[in-house]
Amino acid sequence: MARGIARAASFGGRAAAAGWFSYRRITVAVCIANLVAALLVLRSLTSFAPAPKRVEVVQYTEEQIRRVEESIRIRREAEPVELVQAVKKLRKVFAREEKRRKELPLELKLRVSYELVGRLNGLGDNGTAIQQREALESWRVETLKDAKSASTRNSSNLGLSSEEARLLKRALEFNWHALLEDIGLWISPEVPHTEHDDKPENEPEEEIIAGPPLHPQCNTELHADYGGAAVRWGLTHHKESAADCCQACLDQARNAKPGELKCNIWVYCPSEFGCYSPDKYEHKHQECWLKQADQPKLNFKDKYSESYRDSHPRAPVVVPWMSGVTSA
Template identity: 80%
Template sequence: MARGIARAVSFGGRATAGWFSYRRVTVAVCLGNLVAALLVLRSLTAPASFAPTAPNNGGVVPYTEEQIKRVEESIRIRREAEPVELVQAVKKLQKVFAREEKWRKELPLVLKQKISYDIVRRLQELGGNGSLAQQREVVESWRAEKLKDIKSASTQNQTNLDLSSDETRMLKRALEFNWRMLMEDIGLWIPEEVTHTVHDDKPENEPEEEEIIAGPPLSPQCNAELHTDYDGAAVRWGLTHHKESAADCCQACLDQAKNAKPGELKCNIWVYCPSEFGCYSPDKYEHKHQECWLKQADHPKLNFKDKYSESYRDAHPTAPVVVPWMSGVIGA
C-alpha cells in the first residue's frame, strides 16, 4: 500500500517536492494502519460485543421446564455418587490422628527417654540369647508392672520412675490406650515370629509327577536319565556344542558313533543341560542352557545322581540341591 501511494505522488520517476516525500507518506500510512488495528482490537475485546441481549424481566435468564429438570437430575446424580461412608471414615481418622498428634506433643521427651532406658535395662537382664517371644514377654511384663504401680500409687502419685503427677497421668494413658504408638516413639520394635509349616497332603501311594522335558520325545535307545551326570572321555566338548533339545543331543551321539573313523573315540554317553538358567559343575567353566557333551567310556561311571549330598554342598556352597544335568548311555 505504501508503495502504491508513493508511486501516486511521484512524477517522472522523481518525488514531488515539499510535504509529499516518500518518507512522510510512509509514516502517514503506518500511523493509519496502527489506528485501524487499535480500533479493530477494541471492537473485539469490548464486553458489549459479545454480551447477550438483556431480557425484559430484570436481567433474569428464563429456563425451560426441561432444562430445569436436567439440572435437578444432575444435582441428584452427583449427590448419590458422593462416597458418604468414605468421607465419614476419613473424618473419623482425621480426628484420631489429631488426638494422637496432640498426645505426642504432650508427652515430654524426658519421659520417653526414662521409659526407653527402663525397658532396655529389662531386656539386657534377659541376655543376648533370648528369643523374640521372651523379649515380647519381658516388655509386656514391664508394661503390666507399671500400670499396677501407677494404679496402686500413694497420694503423692509417684512411681518407680520418679515421675511427677502430670507425667504419671500421661504415662498411664499411654500404657493403656497408646501403647503401640509409645513403642514407636521410643524406637522399640520386636518382630513377630513366623512359623512356617509345610503340609504334605499327597497320598502315600500316589506316584510322582513325571517331569516334562522340552523338545521331541527321546528314542528308547537313548536311555535318558533325569538329574544325572555321567563321567567319560570327551568326544565333543559341550561348551561349543549346543543342541536344541535332549533328543537332538542323543541323536548327535548316535550319529558320531556311526560315522567315527577308525581309531577315533565313539560316543556312547551323552550329557545335556536342559535348564534355562544353566547347569552347575565343579569345574571353572560356566555351563549354559543346551550344552551337549558327547563322551566315551568302556565302563560308564556316574559323577552325580538325583541330588548333591549335604557334605558335597558344604564343600561347594554354590552347588544346588538337585543335579540339573540329564544323561544317557547308548546301548546300555
C-alpha cells in the first residue's frame, strides 16, 4: 500500500514538471529573450549616432545685401544678350540644315556619289583641284536645273521622282558642301597665293649656320679659306659645329705652352658632302683646322675663278669652307 502511494506521488511530480517545461512556454521565453536582445542592440546603435548639426542662420547687414544686389545687377548688364540670341538662331539654322540633310534618302545619296565619281574620273589622273571643283560645280548646276524642271514634267534625267527631285534640289541649293562630306568627297579649297618680292636688289642672301651662335671673337667669314701653319691637323680633328671649332682655337691659344704656336685661324667644313681642297686628301664634313699666321691671308673667298676651275675641274663654283681670324 505504501509502495503504491510513493509510486503515484513520483508520477505526479514528473507530470507537473513536464507541464511547466512545455513547448509553448519555451517558445515564449525564447521570443522574449530575442526581443530584449534586439532592444539592447538598438539602444547601443542609437547611442553612437551623431547629434544633428545646428543650422546657423547668417544675418547679413543692409550694406552687404546692397552689395550683393549691385553685383547681380552688374552681372546681368554685362551678359552678352545679343550674342546669346545670335548663337541660338544659328543653332536653329544648323539644326534645320542637319534635318534637311538627313532627309535625303541613302539610295539617292549613292546615286549622286556615282554621278560625281564618274564626272571626276572623266578628268583622268592629271586633273588638278581647280578642274575637279569646276567639274563638280558644273554637275551641280546641271542637276539643279534638271531638278527644278522635273516638277513641271514629273520626270528627271536622273530618273528621279518628284519628291526625290524636291529633296535633291534643296540639298544642292543649301547643303551642297555638307552633301559632299556625306558621300565622302572633299576637294581642297583654292588658296590664293601672291608672291611678294620686296627684297632689296643686290642684297646677299642670309645663310643659316648650323649649331650654336658663334662668339664675336671668331670673326666668322662664310665661303672663306685662310692659309697658315697647321696647329691642329683637321683630317683627324672634327667638331660638331663651327662654334665648337672656333672655341677649340681660342682654347688652344689660351692654354699653349711657351714656344708653341698659338692658334689664331680656324677653318671649318660645314658641308655634309665634304669640302673641296686642291691637295690630295678627301676633306669630310666637320673637319676643323687650327692654324697660325702672323699676317693671315685668304687662299680662296666666295667663288673659285673660272680660270682656276678650268685648271682644276673638280673645284665647285662656291668655296665650301668657312673660317675666321680670331681677335683674342
